[in-house]
Amino acid sequence: MALRHFLETENLPDNRAGAHQNLSACYLALGRFDEALAELEQVAQFAPDDPDVVHSQGVVYACAGRATEAIETFKLFARRWPQQAHRLETHQALSHLARIQSGEIPAGDYLVNHLQEQVSHNMDLRDWHIVERKARRMIAANPNRPEGHFALGVACTEQGRHQEALDALLAADSCDPDYQPTLYNIGRTFLQLDDPAQALSWLERSLRHEPAHLATLYQLG
Numbered sequence: 001m002a003l004r005h006f007l008e009t010e011n012l013p014d015n016r017a018g019a020h021q022n023l024s025a026c027y028l029a030l031g032r033f034d035e036a037l038a039e040l041e042q043v044a045q046f047a048p049d050d051p052d053v054v055h056s057q058g059v060v061y062a063c064a065g066r067a068t069e070a071i072e073t074f075k076l077f078a079r080r081w082p083q084q085a086h087r088l089e090t091h092q093a094l095s096h097l098a099r100i101q102s103g104e105i106p107a108g109d110y111l112v113n114h115l116q117e118q119v120s121h122n123m124d125l126r127d128w129h130i131v132e133r134k135a136r137r138m139i140a141a142n143p144n145r146p147e148g149h150f151a152l153g154v155a156c157t158e159q160g161r162h163q164e165a166l167d168a169l170l171a172a173d174s175c176d177p178d179y180q181p182t183l184y185n186i187g188r189t190f191l192q193l194d195d196p197a198q199a200l201s202w203l204e205r206s207l208r209h210e211p212a213h214l215a216t217l218y219q220l221g
Contacts, residue, residue, distance in 0.1 A: 017046035024056060031137065033064035051081040055088060062093065063114050065107030067100045108141025112148065115141075119151050131155040135168075146175035150182055157185065162192045180209040184216050191219060 003023045010016055024039035037060050043053050054077045061070035074094050078085035085091070096113070099105050115134045122131045132155040138148030153169035156162070166189045172182045187202035199219070206216045 013046045017043050020046075021053075021056075024060070028060055028063065033060055033066075036060045051077065051084050054080070055084070055090075058090075058093075059114070062097060062110040065100075065111070067097045067107065067110075070110075071097050071101065106142045106144075109145070111141040112138045112145050116147050116151075119147075123151075123154065126158070128155045128158045132159070144175055146172040146179065146182070149175060150179075150185075153182075153185060153189070157189060157192070162189055165189050166193065178205070178209065180206055180213070183209065184213065184219075187216070188219055 003019050003026070007016060007019050007023075010019065020039045020042040024036045024043070027033070027036035027039060037057065040053055040057050040060065043050070047053060054073060058070050058073035058077060061067075061073055071094060074085075074090050074097070078090050078094075093110075096105075096110060100107055100109060115138050119131055119134050119138075122134065131151055135148045135152035135155060138145065139152065142148075149168045149172035153165045153167075153172060156165035156168060166186065169182055169186045169189060173179070173186065176182070183202050183206035187199045187206060190196070190199035190202065203216055203220045206213065207220065210216065
């Protein structure tokens with residue numbers, strides 16, 4: 001709303017381009033992909049040769065599950081700005097999108113990776129409501145990936161919703177068995193649910209995977 005109000009009063013092209021760029025980022029964060037693309041089209045009118053605009057368009061297409069358009073856009077970006085493409089690992093993104101296009105992996109898989117990059121930062125800042133929202137989007141995009149379930153479990157734990165946390169962490173374990181952080185967090189959650197007998201086996205499994213993990217040793221004690 002603030003950016004829209006700014007655009008109603010601002011006439012300088014550079015300032016308007018920046019506002020549209022930020023609006024696009026807002027819409028992408030909200031999962032409103034068509035509106036994000038429309039804002040980037042506005043930016044392109046002010047800066048038609050800006051590599052950031054082209055790269056952002058590719059990211060939005062990819063997050064929206066529109067693999068063909070994302071591939072075309074990233075290829076254009078790599079041709080015109082090869083150094084930036086190398087720095088941003090565009091060829092890796094193209095390889096991932098080719099697997100999506102072929103049906104080898106779900107269309108939402110790129111979005112899971114995109115959100116996962118942000119979630120670790122949100123965890124560091126202890127923004128648990130943001131972590132939860134992004135985790136649920138990750139699960140909706142690809143429920144067979146463990147990252148969304150794990151992030152949801154941690155967010156629910158930190159908000160004191162231990163049964164929900166346990167359900168999410170068990171789902172993460174079913175997607176990727178024997179991942180030590182999941183094993184540890186399941187054990188810790190069973191302790192918070194006052195079920196030490198169940199916690200014991202999970203913490204022992206966690207310790208077998210990482211014998212020097214201090215938090216596991218502490219919880220076992």
